[in-house]
Amino acid sequence: MSDSTNPFRIHGVVTEEFFTDRAAEVEQVLRTFREPAAKLLVYGPRRMGKTSALVRAVTRYQASGGVAFLADMSTASTIVDIANRILEAAGRALGKRWRDSISDFVEHLGMSVMLTPDPTTGLILPSLDLALRSASLEDQRTSLSTTLDSIDALAKLRQTPIGIVLDEFQEIQRFGGEEAEWYLRGIIQHHQNVSYVLAGSEAHIIERMLDTGRAFYGLADQLQIGPIDEGHLSAWIDSRMTTRGVTAKGIGSQIVAAAGPRTRDVVQVARRCFDNCKTTGTVREADVVQAFDDVVAEQETLFQSVWNSFTAQQQNVLRAVAADLFGLTTSASTKQFGLTSSGAVTNSARGMIEAGYLVKSSSTTGYSFENPFFWRWVEQETLGDLGASLQVS
Ligand SMILES: Nc1ncnc2c1ncn2[C@@H]1O[C@H](COP(=O)(O)OP(=O)(O)OP(=O)(O)O)[C@@H](O)[C@H]1O
Ligand SMILES: [Mg+2]
Incomplete structure (x- = not known):
């Protein structure tokens, strides 16, 4: 009997037969891993497949005997959480390659760590004292720099370059803004035995971080993850x-x-x-x-609650973008969608770009929805509020 289970997966990272393409992107990440001290900035819109491509590169590198790992910064609530994610991922990758590496690693760390055996792999994984999460910002930052410094030291000791992927690295700015970005740059730029792949999806934040005079300007090569052919x-x-x-x-x-x-x-x-x-x-x-x-x-319930969280003005802007009949700040648009001054409309649209609901585009209004399903929902469910003339089938 042929396999009739669903051949597509949409929850999290995809691997093996559920993953396709991205050969050039994976190659570029592999080149970065192979070159100690190299730095690559990977960026692209949400849901484009960044993490899957990076995990593919890490898996291939490990399969060829190299040492690399990915740490996800997206859910961190403190800097210590970031250090812990790195420690755990490093513990797995290092332990896989050198069973005896953990003691060297902990020695270099020089911090108080807990060592917990992982029940599935039997590897001993280090994590920081939980009390550090409420320590001063300075002490928390030290935990991050010490963690990365120790990985660099271990790579030197074992004469093996180590590839570190920091996924959603732009989150660092939540812990001290631009100063935190400079701090991260300060740590990674001196490492000669580790290569870094910094990946992120919030285009407007990343573009700012890369501006002249900002922390990541000129630090790294760049790789954009766009649509698959x-x-x-x-x-x-x-x-x-x-x-x-x-x-x-x-x-x-x-x-x-x-x-x-x-x-x-x-x-x-x-x-x-x-x-x-x-x-x-x-x-x-x-x-x-x-x-x-x-x-x-x-996704009806989700879209309804997102919609309810907007002001009337924002809802009207979304209606205008969904219908895409006139330029957003034209008088026709103002009249049809009950918009206020063009300055206020532009501000609302900008706010919704920052919040990730809209993107700039070459459509009639100059904007599009970030999510095609939400677009359809707004079109189907909310244009009717304006009377029969604007309803879509
Ligand atoms: N190369 C690929 N081949 C097939 N499907 C893919 C591929 N890349 C991504 N996908 C699809 O997209 C989904 C999200 O992938 P992934 O988490 O890698 O994207 P992302 O850009 O990191 O997303 P996010 O912005 O949420 O971090 C996967 O679960 C899968 O459905
Ligand atoms: Mg991702």
Whole structure:
């Protein structure tokens, strides 16, 4: 019997057969790992597939005998949490390569650490004293610099370069703003035995960090993670569906056109489409539309509560962007959508770019939704508030 489980995954990082493409990006990250003291800044929009590409590079590097790891900074509430994420990931990667490395590592750290055996791998993983989380900012920063300095020292001792990926590294600015960025730069720029890949998704923050005179200006090479080639992704979707028993011809390209350009959005529609068509064994054009609408419907509660969190002015701006009939600050737009002065409208739009709901685009209004499903929801559910003339089917 052929395997009819869903060939698409949308929760977190994808690996192996669920991962496609990104060969050039993975190669560039691997080159960075191989060159001690190299630094690469990887950036791109949310849901584009940054972390999956980085994990792929780490896995390949480890498979070839190299030492590299990824630490995720996105959920940290203190700087000590960042140090702990790095310590844990380092503990795993170092322990895999050198079973005896942990004592050298802890010796270099010179801080009080707890050592906990990991039940699945048996590796001993270090973590910092929890009391440090409420220590002074200075002591917390020292825990981060000491952690990274020790990894550099261990790499030197073992004469093996170590690759460190700091995912969502822009979060460092939550712990002291621009000064914290300079602090991180100060630590990493001196390391000669470690290479760094700094990855992030908040374009407006990262662009600021890279500006002339700012902390990361001129520090690193840059790699932008953009959309996967449309032709490649379309063919991959058709082939994944077909090999799992659901015939799909030219369906991938329709899904990409409906959901693109963010990889996760495309895969999410493909995943739903596969589930919907498992019984018939074929995907038709109408199934793509249905799958897209199903994904929108699944998120109804979330979208409704996001909508309710906006002011009336922000809601009107979103309506205008969704309908995309006139330039946002034109008098036609003001009249149709009940907008106030053009300055206030531009400010609202800017605020919603910062908050991640809108992006600049070449559409009529000059803006688009960051999320195609939220766009559809606003179009379907809120334009009716303005009367029958603007309702969409
Ligand atoms: N190379 C790929 N091949 C197939 N699917 C992918 C690929 N990259 C990303 N995806 C899809 O996108 C989803 C999100 O991937 P990932 O977490 O790597 O993206 P990200 O850019 O790091 O996202 P975030 O902005 O949330 O951190 C995956 O679960 C998968 O559905
Ligand atoms: Mg990510």
